[in-house]
Amino acid sequence: MSAQVLISRPPAPQSIPAESLPHRTVEAPYNTGESSSSGLATAGFRTAKYLLEEWQQAGYTSFYQAHGDRDRSERSRHEAKQLAAECEARAQRSQADSTKKLGERLLDVHYWRSELQREIRDVTAETELLLQCKNRLQRALDATHIPFTISSDNLQCRERREGGELVRDGAELELLKEVDLIRNIQELLKRTLEQTKQQISMNRDAKEKLEMDWSDKVEAYDMDDKCGRYNNQSTNIQFHPNSSKLEDNTSTPESWAQHSHENIYRAERERMASINLRSLIDNILQDTSEDLRSQCDNVNSAFARRCEEVEDAKRKLEHHLNKTLEEIRDQENNISALKQAIKDKEAPMKVAQTRLYERSYRPNVELCRDPVQFRLVSEVGELTESEEFLKQKLEEAENCLRNLEDTRMSLEKDIANKANTLFIDREKCMTHRTRYPNMAKLSGYQ
Known part of the structure; x- marks a missing residue:
């Protein structure tokens, strides 16, 4: 015990x-x-x-x-x-897996960064091309001011035609068509220019989003690449106790990839819209320049035809004026001859009347109505009648001469008006139209 x-x-x-x-x-x-x-x-x-x-x-x-x-x-x-070995192996596996994940992440970031960079390059190039089209549109719009000024000046010059030449002919109708065409083209070019400016702004907005996304991915790539190079022997590693918590504003891999995909999709959409707009601009500039040159040719043809018509009418009027002048000269000679003929009847009238007067003093029974008496009376009547006929014909000739003078004045006025019309159409309008822009300038290349 x-x-x-x-x-x-x-x-x-x-x-x-x-x-x-x-x-x-x-x-x-x-x-x-x-x-x-x-x-x-x-x-x-x-x-x-x-x-x-x-x-x-x-x-x-x-x-x-x-x-x-x-x-x-x-x-x-x-x-x-055994626990230390297992922890070491697990730490190495975790670190290797994290390094592998970082490598895979770097590949993903590099892929999207490359895609963003490619799209940025494409959008930048497309924006530059669209800027060139914008400059072409602006030059083409500026080039339309010259045709508009020429057409307006032609219409104003043709308002100075005189008399019957102030007519709405084919040239004026074509000029009015040209003015309306130029106004419509200017409105179209202005609308297209405004649309181009909006598209350039949208391209730049899309490019800005791409660049911001690209910049973030470059920074993230550098950070992940730096993290991937860390190892247990690195000298710049230290404890960060609170770094393992997840932030509230973090994204998921799906939303991260979707963000870049949406930016690229939007940029591609704007780029395709820009390509289509450039094609539209090329067609518009081509069509408008062709329409302007075609209408310019129509106006020039109308002017040429009108000048030929006026020139032909002027030649005919000059021909008639020459004939009228000849007729006036002949009629003046005729009037002079009639006046001389009337004057020439004075002497025979005096002789006949003197004979009758002298024979009226015959004495007594000698005052006889003999054949001589009747013949003298008949002679006086014939002379009087001839004189009346000559005076009537002289009056008609003088009326004809006055009509011829009026015709001459009218012909000369018409010829002067047509000469003025030819001067306006040929010397003013057609000469001014030689300054009409060519196809390259109307298309915005100059």
């Missing part, structure tokens, strides 16, 4: 097999001899020495305790070593 009280060590660990422990059982004997320390009076107290069995029991207990402690320590070392 006393031995059990003195030795209070923990039992052997259960993990140690029972077979490995010594199979010795030591029991503390209950001494009843003179050296015995048992008894009620000595309960709880020891004598100066332990019993041999107690010493042996204490030794065995220490052996058991040392063996168990070593076993636990060895197992703990083995587990710690």
Whole structure:
């Protein structure tokens, strides 16, 4: 009993097999001899020495305790070593996987960065081409001011035609068509120019979004490339305890790729719209320049025909004027001859009347109505009648002469008006129209 009280060590660990422990059982004997320390009076107290069995029991207990402690320590070392190896392997696998993921991410970023860069290059080139088309439109619009000025000046010049020459002929109708055509073309070019400016603005907006996305991806690529180069031997690594949390405004890989895809899609859409607009601009400039030149040719042809008509009419009028002048000269000679004929009848009239007057003084029965008397009376009547006929014819000739003079004046006025018309159409209008722009200028190339 006393031995059990003195030795209070923990039992052997259960993990140690029972077979490995010594199979010795030591029991503390209950001494009843003179050296015995048992008894009620000595309960709880020891004598100066332990019993041999107690010493042996204490030794065995220490052996058991040392063996168990070593076993636990060895197992703990083995587990710690195995855990450290597993943690090291897992850390290396995690780091390798993270590096691999960074490499894959770099490939994705590089792909979208390349796509964005390609689209930026294409949009920039397309915008430059559209700017050239815009400049062509502006030059073509500026070039239409010259034809409009020429047509307006032609109409104003032709308002200075005089008399019956102020007529709405084919040339004027073609000029009016040309003015309306130029106004319509100017309105079309202005609308197209405004549409081109809007498209350029949309191209630049799309390019700006692409450049911002590209810049972000360049920065992200550099960061991920820098992160991918970090290793355990890097000197610029340190602890960042709060870096492992996810931000609220982060995107997902799907939304990240969708963002770049939408930017590229929008840029491609604007680029295709720009290409279609450039094609439309080319067609518009080609059609408008052809229409203007065609109408210019129509006006020039109308002017040429009108000048030929006026020239032909002027030649005919000049021919009639020459004939009229000849007739006036002949009529003046006729009037002079009639006047001379009337004057020439004065002498025969005087002779006949003098004869009648002298014979009226015949005496008595000699005052006879003889054949001479009748003939003299008849002669006076004939002369008087002839004189009346001549005066009537003279009056008619003078009327004809006045009519011829009026005709001459009218012909000369018509000839002058036609000469003025020819001067306006040929010297003013047609000469001015030689400054009409060519096809290249009307198309905006100059």
